[in-house]
Amino acid sequence: MNHCGLDVATKSSYVYLTDEKGSKLTNGEVMTEREALRKRLTPYLRGGLRVAVEAGNQTAWIHDLLVEMGAEVIVVNPAKVKLIAESRKKTDKIDAKILCELLRLDALPHPVHMPGKDAREVRGLLVARRQLVTARTKLVNTVRGLVRQDGITLASRELLSPVGWERLLGRQFRSAHLPAVIRSFSESVKTLTTSIRELEKELAQREKKDERAARLQTMPGVGRIGSMTLLGAVDRIERFPSARKLVGYSGLAPTVRASGERVEYGSISREGRSELRAVWVQIAHLVAQDRSSEARPLRSWYIKTAKRRGIKTAMVALARKLLVIAYHMLTKGKDYDPKLLGKTG
Numbered sequence: 001m002n003h004c005g006l007d008v009a010t011k012s013s014y015v016y017l018t019d020e021k022g023s024k025l026t027n028g029e030v031m032t033e034r035e036a037l038r039k040r041l042t043p044y045l046r047g048g049l050r051v052a053v054e055a056g057n058q059t060a061w062i063h064d065l066l067v068e069m070g071a072e073v074i075v076v077n078p079a080k081v082k083l084i085a086e087s088r089k090k091t092d093k094i095d096a097k098i099l100c101e102l103l104r105l106d107a108l109p110h111p112v113h114m115p116g117k118d119a120r121e122v123r124g125l126l127v128a129r130r131q132l133v134t135a136r137t138k139l140v141n142t143v144r145g146l147v148r149q150d151g152i153t154l155a156s157r158e159l160l161s162p163v164g165w166e167r168l169l170g171r172q173f174r175s176a177h178l179p180a181v182i183r184s185f186s187e188s189v190k191t192l193t194t195s196i197r198e199l200e201k202e203l204a205q206r207e208k209k210d211e212r213a214a215r216l217q218t219m220p221g222v223g224r225i226g227s228m229t230l231l232g233a234v235d236r237i238e239r240f241p242s243a244r245k246l247v248g249y250s251g252l253a254p255t256v257r258a259s260g261e262r263v264e265y266g267s268i269s270r271e272g273r274s275e276l277r278a279v280w281v282q283i284a285h286l287v288a289q290d291r292s293s294e295a296r297p298l299r300s301w302y303i304k305t306a307k308r309r310g311i312k313t314a315m316v317a318l319a320r321k322l323l324v325i326a327y328h329m330l331t332k333g334k335d336y337d338p339k340l341l342g343k344t345g
Contacts, residue, residue: 001048004041004071005099007092008032008058014092016100017044027093032058034065045070052103054078054095055112063114073114080109115235122206122232126225126275129199136192143168143185150175162190203228215329218336219322220295221286226279230326233276243327251277252320268316277319284319297338298322 002025007014009032016027030040041049049071053059059075066073081102102108115123140159147154150173158164165186173179207213207224216227233249240246247253251272270277287295288302298318306314329336 001050002044003100003104004044004049004051005096005101005103006051006053006062007096007099008053008056008062009092010058013037014096015040016093016096017041018100018104020104022101022104027096029092032062034061037062037065038069041066041071042069048072050074050103052076052099052108054081054099060114060120074103074108075112075114076108077112113235113239115232118206119232119235122203122228125199125203125206126229126232129196129203129225130275132192132196132199136189136196139185139189139192143182146178146181147173150178159189165189200224212330215333215335216326219325219329220290220292220298220336221283221322222326226283229276229279230323233273234330237327237330240327243324246327247320247323249273249276250280250323252280252316252323280323281315281319283322284315287322288315288318294336294338297341301341 001020002017003020004015004017007016011032012029013032014028015030017025019025025044026040030036041051050073051066051071052074053062053076055075055077063073063075076099081099099108143159144154147168152171152173154164154168159168165182169179169182169186203224207228210231212231213224213227216222216230217224234240234246237246240249244253248269249272251270251274252268254268268277284302287298290299298321301321302314302318305317308314309317325336325341328334
């Protein structure tokens with residue numbers, strides 16, 4: 001079995017390759033292109049080739065290429081490869097060599113899960129939508145700030161529709177420049193909204209093809225974005241042996257400090273998928289305000305927890321509880337049932 005450490009960079013990457021005994025077979029730079037990587041590594045596939053590569057923005061296509069070639073690919077979190085992260089003398093060659101040696105000795109940290117094609121595409125759509133929504137929010141907030149300087153305070157949802165913009169443009173302003181600014185921003189927001197809707201149409205098509213999304217949406221507060229964010233993040237729920245592992249993956253698990261017989265729980269870890277954490281905390285906010293019969297047990301639990309531990313802590317705890325419920329729904333293939341909440345944590 002041959003072993004390869006691949007340090008990936010934008011234009012060129014570094015390859016360090018050894019045999020089973022650690023004898024160097026080849027090393028050097030290679031263009032970060034499909035054919036260049038294929039040509040460089042193909043001669044070492046005979047007898048087996050394992051490749052270690054750090055997770056990054058080019059990992060997906062490199063992983064797919066190497067697997068297609070017949071190599072075994074191990075993707076690792078660069079923050080967890082301490083020998084590289086803590087190295088004082090850091091070069092592409094050293095990084096690739098360390099990856100290769102750790103791979104050969106089976107000393108790499110637990111590999112990063114590489115999601116399937118569908119999950120990656122859902123993630124990409126959600127990232128794009130999130131960026132557009134963020135851009136739109138910034139424009140709206142800029143206008144809100146400008147008109148506030150003119151003595152006008154807008155309602156929280158005033159600029160979420162064309163009617164709101166028209167109403168604003170119909171006002172009288174003391175500052176002569178504001179109408180021109182508002183008209184310009186109005187057109188930009190309209191364009192962004194159109195783009196957001198196009199992405200949501202694509203997400204809707206994928207949602208229809210995945211029965212898991214419909215199942216998740218039987219939960220209070222969970223809609224298209226919430227369900228697809230979870231499905232895009234987890235890829236296959238079977239890869240999580242327990243609900244606790246999923247909560248940890250979301251970064252919503254509290255940090256734990258143990259000293260002797262004393263155990264202290266701190267703030268959440270914030271490790272894992274930040275978008276999963278953010279969206280499901282938003283869902284928790286919706287559930288905490290939901291007075292429907294489906295949400296009543298969850299809301300009651302949240303209110304009791306808030307009285308004991310405070311609103312912020314209770315909201316995060318509710319988000320964790322919702323993820324635990326979602327985990328059991330997906331693993332058992334069952335829709336949401338408030339009567340079963342006591343059995344899901």
